Amino acid sequence: MHDVFSDDGPVRLFFHDDDETPLEFMRNLLRTVFGKSRKEAIAVTARIEAQNGFACGPYPATVAKALLESAQQLIRSNGHPLLITASAADAARPCDLCGALEPVTDVFLIRRTVCLCGNCLISARASSENLPSEEFRYAFMALDWHFAGTPRNQIMTRSRQFPGHMRADVQIAIDRLFDAPIHFFGIHEQHRYETLAIASLMENSRNAPPIAPPQYHDVDVGEPESVKCLTNGLWLCQTEELRYAVLLSYHRDYQTEPGLRIELAVPAGAAGNALMQRTFAELEAAVHAARSYRGKILSLEDGANYHGRSRGLTVHRLPTVARDVVILPERTLRLLDRNVLDFVESRDLLRKLGQSTRKGILLYGPPGTGKTHTIRYLATNLPNHTTLIITAEQVGLLGAYMSLARLLQPTVVVIEDVDLIARDREDVGGPCEESLLNKLLNEMDGLKEDCDILFVLTTNRPEELEGALAGRPGRIDQAIEVPLPDEAGRGKLIRLYGRGLPLEPPVIDAAVQRTAGVSAAFIKELMRRIAQASIARGGGQDVTAEDIDGALNEMLFDGGRLNVKLLGGAQGMSAG
Structure with missing residues (x-):
């Protein structure tokens, strides 16, 4: 196999019939990897059955190798015995996939640049929709498939930033707007101090961000269920006229609340610009309508x-x-x-x-x-x-x-x-x-x-x-x-904070008269100390005037002036 690909000459890929690999799998393989239409895939599998095999190509050696690697990875992941071998061919065709005489553009695909005619370009774009998400190991692979045929310098990006404390509302808005993407991925952040951007995701190097399981964090919004919020995410989406990508990431600054960053990538041009403006307007409206925190008490x-x-x-x-x-x-x-x-x-x-x-x-x-x-x-x-x-x-x-x-x-x-x-x-x-x-x-x-x-x-x-x-x-x-409590107020406070105590009217009246000029906080503490005294004396069965005297002496006199001030006691009172 090494000799075939090292020659730089055209290469054919031969499908061997094994009577075990399901026809439906082979058809899917031909469509997703080789860019065949549904009708073409059915025809090829029929010929594989009838002729015990079928040769695809020829392709340039680099393209043939890339296609073979992708096909073998899909075969292994599904556990089928399908065998595809490579052999040298005599002639190359202008279109690297179908041989059309007038290729239209160079496309970066699976780490290689290939030349595709219009029909094969459409097939390559469509094939990314059918590829299982696990086929993409790195973000740049997924983005290259997604934007096949669009040079990287013809992709424009624009971003919006939201406060990090609006994380739940932003997540609800994103879930509403991008609920049916072609593909969705989590991204592994190797360096948490850097902000992920579309440009860094397109990097094909040893530091290329790999695709990873999505990471979520539960955010409390005061409801029985918290909101499940993403750490980051990449959505590959399409409208009727355009494909676009959406990236959620965090903009981090030292010791400052991270900001939520939403970045859109679209093909450059008027249609792409209109799509960006419309999408951001819808996003901001959806964030405003999320209402996760409305009607609640916050800090x-x-x-x-x-x-x-x-x-x-x-x-x-x-x-x-x-x-x-x-x-x-x-x-x-x-x-x-x-x-x-x-x-x-x-x-x-x-x-x-x-x-x-x-x-x-x-x-x-x-x-x-x-x-x-x-x-x-x-x-x-x-x-x-x-x-x-x-x-x-x-x-x-x-x-x-x-x-x-x-x-x-x-x-x-x-x-x-x-x-x-x-x-x-x-x-x-x-x-x-x-x-x-x-x-x-x-x-x-x-x-x-x-x-x-x-x-x-x-x-x-x-x-x-x-x-x-x-x-x-x-x-x-x-x-x-908001004044110090008057006589009626002190009576209400004594009943409120002493509601578990057996308080008789004479005891309440005595406490009211003895607490002129104190704060509500003072009365709250007074009733706790009276409860302690009642428990120590008789198990909390009754409250006497002596319980009140003891608690007041301790709070107003025994602790000195500072204690009176700290507890909100009567102005001008001091230790005797």
Whole structure:
């Protein structure tokens, strides 16, 4: 065999009849490897049966060797005994496959350049559709079959990039758009620090990216089932007029959230350009419609710095907070309802009347009064709203959060402890932090009047914000105080946090009178200590005034001033 192929002369390939290899397999082999039509394949197999064999060719030696290797690989993988041998021929034909006198183009096929006429070129393209995916070992082989007849310098590519935290929505969109490809492959990434691109997949070298099993990662979207997301993927697709390829990969940057990269490859020209524009438009619309995170409570991961770095989204599963467990003065609750819940219900009518549908709320009050609990009440009672929770440390991610807010409208953007980014320029770190507050206010300024975004800011020190907010009137539409609980509120809190204890009315009244000026957080801890005292004294069967006295003394006096402050005790109280 070595002598036949080393001659560079024409070579014939002879099919031997063995009475064991199924005819259907031989027909498939002739169609997928040798480019025969269905009718031609049936005719050839009939002649193999009738003549105990049949000679195909002649072909140039390089083409014959490539065809023989591909045929033998397919025969071995299917476990058939079919024998094909090669022998020298006397003459070559202009078309390397069928011998037509007017070859039309050079085609790179199975690591070789062959010259094909128009009919054989069509057959070569069609044959790639019938080749089993496992026949392709490397990405460049699959792409060469797919774009047979199109020179590499006549293939154009274009890409779009999506934030990595939108991975689930991008996957859902891709599954919807490219659900019936000719072939689909996973790609083995030898160097994870590099971004896969179509150009690198076409590389035919020792570093050629091999085809590999698709790799998936489960992404939590707050549903019973997570979304199965690809690490990378290559889709070979076709429309009525064109073939194209789609590559999903990650654009990686050190310590920064990887971006999802979608790259399209099409034959150059007006038709290819139109296909690209149409496909990207459909992709972006499908991503927007995926709605994996709409209506949920979210925060960006790993954003504890001011460098805008994040690795994904966290979905918070918070139980619904009923109105009757939000222990605030009734006037405060009514103010919340009017400015948030009722406002949201009126948005459509406000928009028709030409009024703005964006809004800013500031919740302020001492630590431990229930601002976070109030936000949970709002977040779990606003129908179909997405809530984004931003801590002061994450304000560097504000740009990413605002992109999400616009995409996932209607949205509630919560920024907790906003006073931490509003310190004066003279403070240490002031200039940086003040610029972040300005960035927040600029984002609020830049929103369209008809956007459905509600800002809820919280602070323990409203005086830190007065100067900045007074200089930008209209950013906050309503400031709402979340005060220390009054007498009625303290009674409700004692019953709420002591609901498992056998509390008699006189005991509750005594606890209410002894806790004037404390925070809700203080009462929550007080009831735990009363429970401990009741267990130690009588197994938790009853609660006495002595249990209350002991717990209060421990919290307000025995621990000193710092303990009082840490627990949210009454202002001005100290150790006796």
